[in-house]
Amino acid sequence: MYKRSQILPLVFLAATLAGCSAAPDGTLINDPHEGANRRVHDFNTGLDKALLRPASEVTEALPDALTDRVVEFADNLALPGMVVNGLLQGDLEGAISNTFRFVLNTTIGLGGLFDPADEAGLHERTTDFGQTLAVWGVPEGAYIMLPFLGPSTERDTAGLLVDFAIDPLQFLVPVEAQELQPYAFVGKKVISRGRFGSTVDSLLYESADPYAQARLLYLQNRRFDLGVSVDSSYMEGGADPYADPYADPYGDFVDPYEDF
Amino acid sequence: MTPAIRRRSFLLLTGAACLPGAAWALSGSAARSLVDLLVADINAVIASGKSEAEMIKDFEGIFDRYADVPIMARYALGADARSASAAQMKAFTEAFRTYISAKYGRRFREFIGGRIDVQGESAIPRGVQVETMANLRGQAPFRVDFHVSDASGKALFFNIIIEGIDMLLSERTEIGAMLDQRRGDLDRLIADLRAL
Numbered sequence: 001m002y003k004r005s006q007i008l009p010l011v012f013l014a015a016t017l018a019g020c021s022a023a024p025d026g027t028l029i030n031d032p033h034e035g036a037n038r039r040v041h042d043f044n045t046g047l048d049k050a051l052l053r054p055a056s057e058v059t060e061a062l063p064d065a066l067t068d069r070v071v072e073f074a075d076n077l078a079l080p081g082m083v084v085n086g087l088l089q090g091d092l093e094g095a096i097s098n099t100f101r102f103v104l105n106t107t108i109g110l111g112g113l114f115d116p117a118d119e120a121g122l123h124e125r126t127t128d129f130g131q132t133l134a135v136w137g138v139p140e141g142a143y144i145m146l147p148f149l150g151p152s153t154e155r156d157t158a159g160l161l162v163d164f165a166i167d168p169l170q171f172l173v174p175v176e177a178q179e180l181q182p183y184a185f186v187g188k189k190v191i192s193r194g195r196f197g198s199t200v201d202s203l204l205y206e207s208a209d210p211y212a213q214a215r216l217l218y219l220q221n222r223r224f225d226l227g228v229s230v231d232s233s234y235m236e237g238g239a240d241p242y243a244d245p246y247a248d249p250y251g252d253f254v255d256p257y258e259d260f
Numbered sequence: 261m262t263p264a265i266r267r268r269s270f271l272l273l274t275g276a277a278c279l280p281g282a283a284w285a286l287s288g289s290a291a292r293s294l295v296d297l298l299v300a301d302i303n304a305v306i307a308s309g310k311s312e313a314e315m316i317k318d319f320e321g322i323f324d325r326y327a328d329v330p331i332m333a334r335y336a337l338g339a340d341a342r343s344a345s346a347a348q349m350k351a352f353t354e355a356f357r358t359y360i361s362a363k364y365g366r367r368f369r370e371f372i373g374g375r376i377d378v379q380g381e382s383a384i385p386r387g388v389q390v391e392t393m394a395n396l397r398g399q400a401p402f403r404v405d406f407h408v409s410d411a412s413g414k415a416l417f418f419n420i421i422i423e424g425i426d427m428l429l430s431e432r433t434e435i436g437a438m439l440d441q442r443r444g445d446l447d448r449l450i451a452d453l454r455a456l
Contacts, residue, residue, distance in 0.1 A: 028429075123400065124400075198366075198370075199367070199370070202363075202366075202367075207434060207437070208434055208437035208438040208440075208441055209433065209434070209437035209440075212433050212437060213430060213433060213434065216425075216429060216430060216433055217425050217430070220424045220425045220426060220429070221423050221424050221425050222424075223424060224403075224423050224424020224425075225423075225424070228424075
């Protein structure tokens, strides 16, 4: 693992990387590497077809009582990293909530296999270093399609690397649990692919341009999670059907109701 | 926000406010009643115990009743709507109606066993945003917003935003890609949409 002295340079690396292609605010899609990204998208789709999708059909046939244990175990191991990020963002409440959640689920929840914290109203305050960078004012950067991991941005990719480096899990759980983490992570990916099977299928295999759809979905959903105002798109070149001169049937152009 | 964008938003806002009978006329409570009815209908179908195929059919009908399909169709077509003839626009709108209600009717399948709760409403530049929470089986609750306008003459929703994902933007991307695949041939697109 990384020594503490190695973390600070990584943070600077991350900030530099994330800052390397800042787009003006309000730009919906900043994708200068589209050609390379599309090749990675094709690779990922091939991977889905050959491995992920077939595997997810197997897990989907298993009882939830079993697969839930894998998902909850994986989620629990991700909590310490979220506590660190909560603190780095100055979100004390989120960090405390995730701490209680981790303690409760690791003890009463039998090492994180069960999620009693959720029933107590302590839901996961999902966060990561990509969000920390956003809170610190680092721009989003270009859209990147990562092999295996899927859609990301320059800022979020930098965040992934830093999250790996600053994860305090090694100080908190036995080596056996740490060794299980990669398997739990992959297991959760497969199980999630199964649970949202028809939605993912319709995106990847039924859309006219799956790459463009995935890019749009990821960027919008990520900005929503980071607290970028949703309805701002109506004022910043996003979807305003009633303002678009080519899209206004109630203007003086064509009235679709006139024939009824 | 760059100054240019801020200026544009300002013009857009003041422009909309000056138009008599613009979407601003829609009250928050009217928009909320529409979504209350819509959600009650969705929840009723979920609880009906019908077969999945029958439920999807019912969801299609709900979508059709509560959505402002002509404006959604025109938005999805984007700039290409300008060069379309009135007859093409009419045919496209009807084909889009079938396509969109079948597509999202199927998507509502995920709501089976769950429920949607209306949380509140707020003003947006082109109408009212009604915020709801979807509580689906085995998933953390998530935000679904309906954007409602009465520019068509009655209150109807014209956009759904699921956790920040804008349905109209997705459909404009999708219809645009379909049109590109057909080398911009709108008549072929209309025929293919009908067949979907």
